[in-house]
Amino acid sequence: MVKIGLFGLGTVGQGLLQLVKKSPYAEIKAVVDRSYQKKKDILQDIPASDDPSMILENPEIDIYVELIGGIDFPLFIAREAIDRKKTLITANKALLAEHGYAIFSRASLNEVHIGFEAAIAGAIPIVRNLMSVINYQPISRLQGILNGTTNYLLTKMAKRKAPYHEVLKEAQELGLAEADPTLDVNGMDACHKLALLASLITNKWFEYERIETVGIEQISLSDILWAEKMGYKIKLLADYHYNDKKHFISVEPTMIPSSSPLYAIDNEDNAILVKGEFSGEHLFAGKGAGSLPTAYSVYADIVNYALGRHSSWDMKHPEYAAIAPESGADYEFYIRLQVQNRPGVLAKAAQSLGSRGISIAAVHQEAIYEENSQDPVDLVIVTHHCRKEVLTKALAEIEKQDYCTNAAVKIPIKGSDTPKK
Ligand SMILES: NC(=O)c1ccc[n+]([C@@H]2O[C@H](COP(=O)([O-])OP(=O)(O)OC[C@H]3O[C@@H](n4cnc5c(N)ncnc54)[C@H](OP(=O)(O)O)[C@@H]3O)[C@@H](O)[C@H]2O)c1
Incomplete structure (x- = not known):
């Protein structure tokens, strides 16, 4: 049985708790959460604290699972994991896009495994497939719908013929958009994920700040209706392509023709389309967020670790990628x-x-x-x-x-x- 120290008992953390309860592979030994006292019913007899030493000082624990979000505290946890040679599993794309260069290279040097399947597209198993199947050939293009909130808003604008601010308010009331949706609607969340995907397929490091990113805030109903009239749909597209020995990479609202497999990806779903030189096009689609779908990807990383099937990303001395304007x-x-x-x-x-x-x-x-x-x-x-x-x-x-x-x-x-x- 793999012994887990869980940081963060929120939406994804609670989903993971449910999955691990029935697991023959893993058990949660301790939870660290700032409001653990309000979560006693969920925790039942699992030891919990707001003090990270409850996990860090427990030598029995094999894996740190970070499901807190934000940057500073998760960065502290990542450093502790690497220094203590503990496997780290995280769903935190903001942390990895911001500090991944240091985290992954230090982890490679210390031979520490980092699982981050849940950080890219919720339940879609893209990291594992890229690392262990698709990446043994040149990849000329990767396109993704990587943010469920924006895809939901654009789909609803088209279906209901309603303007952006009206569908955003409704999505917030339904819990499908955050109270502060800035990182979703300005494209930054998709940008973090695209930076990680492009880094994975090239084994170079893409700095997310250098990726040209445009959000959906300025998309008007007129453009959505014109798109429909001409046989397109507007999607927030994360796009990487390698052309003329240059890496082009961007996140922006894009007209998707009906011939593209991404045209049919609606509502809060996510999808990634990858083109391998030999294997051709692959479409990965599914739930990009949500408690159990995201927790499932975290759980799959845990089980792979338990079965010795995890493959680490070797990023000892990554080169920075030059991004073409x-x-x-x-x-x-x-x-x-x-x-x-x-x-x-x-x-x-x-x-x-x-x-x-x-x-x-x-x-x-x-x-x-x-x-x-x-x-x-x-x-x-x-x-x-x-x-x-x-x-x-x-x-x-x-x-x-x-x-x-x-x-x-x-x-x-x-x-x-x-x-x-
Ligand atoms: N939700 C999704 O569908 C989804 C999908 C993909 C990836 N992710 C990623 O998964 C991670 C977790 O997301 P989430 O939606 O589960 O977040 P969440 O619901 O806000 O849960 C975070 C948990 O961590 C606790 N926490 C926050 N700061 C803390 C601190 N400094 N010390 C101790 N505990 C702290 C929170 O306590 P309080 O209850 O007091 O706030 C909460 O219980 C994030 O990196 C997110 O980007 C989420």
């Missing part, structure tokens, strides 16, 4: 301009794009407006492949024209193919 990436784009409803506007916008070599694949204009209305209208343009930086310059020029009444919206359109040079 996203401005140089090449995609098709959806553009929405708000323009005055008068003749010649489309020709002028097309001229600004065409003079920079940006070619137009399709144009849409909302037909519900009166012919002589003074109200601005949506002019939606889909481009062929073009460089992001070139498009940004063309849109800056368009925004200065008197016919353009609002800031232009640009959203990349990404299928699952690796972009070609």
Whole structure:
């Protein structure tokens, strides 16, 4: 029986307690939690304290499981685990993205195993599969829907034809979004997870602060409805691709065509699409959060340890990955301009794009407006492949024209193919 010291008896910790109670492989020897006294019914006869020495000073304990969240105290626990040569299992992506370089390299040097399956996509077994099956070949692309809250909000906006703030309030009332949803909606949670996934597949270290990250706060209902009309869905896409010997990596709202396997991933579900040079595309999908789904990934790491099947990430002296500027990436784009409803506007916008070599694949204009209305209208343009930086310059020029009444919206359109040079 593996003996566990559990830090944190919250949502995931309580799920783990339920799973371990019935386990033939592991038992919880002690719990450290700041409000353990309020959780006596859940703890029953398991010793508990708010003092970490209850676990740290117990030589019987084999594994530290960290389910506290935040950074400072979990970092202390990680350092103690590595120095004391105890296996560490954690669901804490923020900790690993921020301090993973030091944690993983120190753990490799000390031959300490770190299990972090639950940190990436809740119940989806992506770390194990990447480390032990998929990663023996070059991986040219990894795309993920890695944040359940944002996927839920975007799905509900489309289904209910409701604006962002309305669905966010409703999701908070249902407990599907945090009271403070900042790290979810600004893309940072997905960015932490993508940094770890890209590091895993390249065995280099990706600094999450250098990943271009755009959240969903500015996505308007108009864009969601236009996407639907054109056969796309807007998703917060975490995207890594290796092209022309460069690592491109970003998190941003993206138009997903119906041909992509990620198109069907709705509500709070998560998914990861990985393309191996020899094995082709693999889709991993499932629950990205929740008490039992997340606890299950923690539990699976514990059982693998108990059965001696864990494989450690060898990161003794990781190189930092050089990230190619996203401005140089090449995609098709959806553009929405708000323009005055008068003749010649489309020709002028097309001229600004065409003079920079940006070619137009399709144009849409909302037909519900009166012919002589003074109200601005949506002019939606889909481009062929073009460089992001070139498009940004063309849109800056368009925004200065008197016919353009609002800031232009640009959203990349990404299928699952690796972009070609
Ligand atoms: N929830 C999910 O679905 C999910 C999914 C994937 C990954 N994760 C990750 O799993 C970890 C835990 O998440 P969670 O949702 O279970 O969090 P949570 O519900 O807030 O639970 C955290 C627990 O740790 C306790 N705690 C907080 N700070 C402490 C401190 N300084 N000393 C001792 N105890 C402390 C809390 O006590 P109080 O009760 O007093 O707050 C609470 O019992 C996080 O890293 C999170 O990112 C969660």
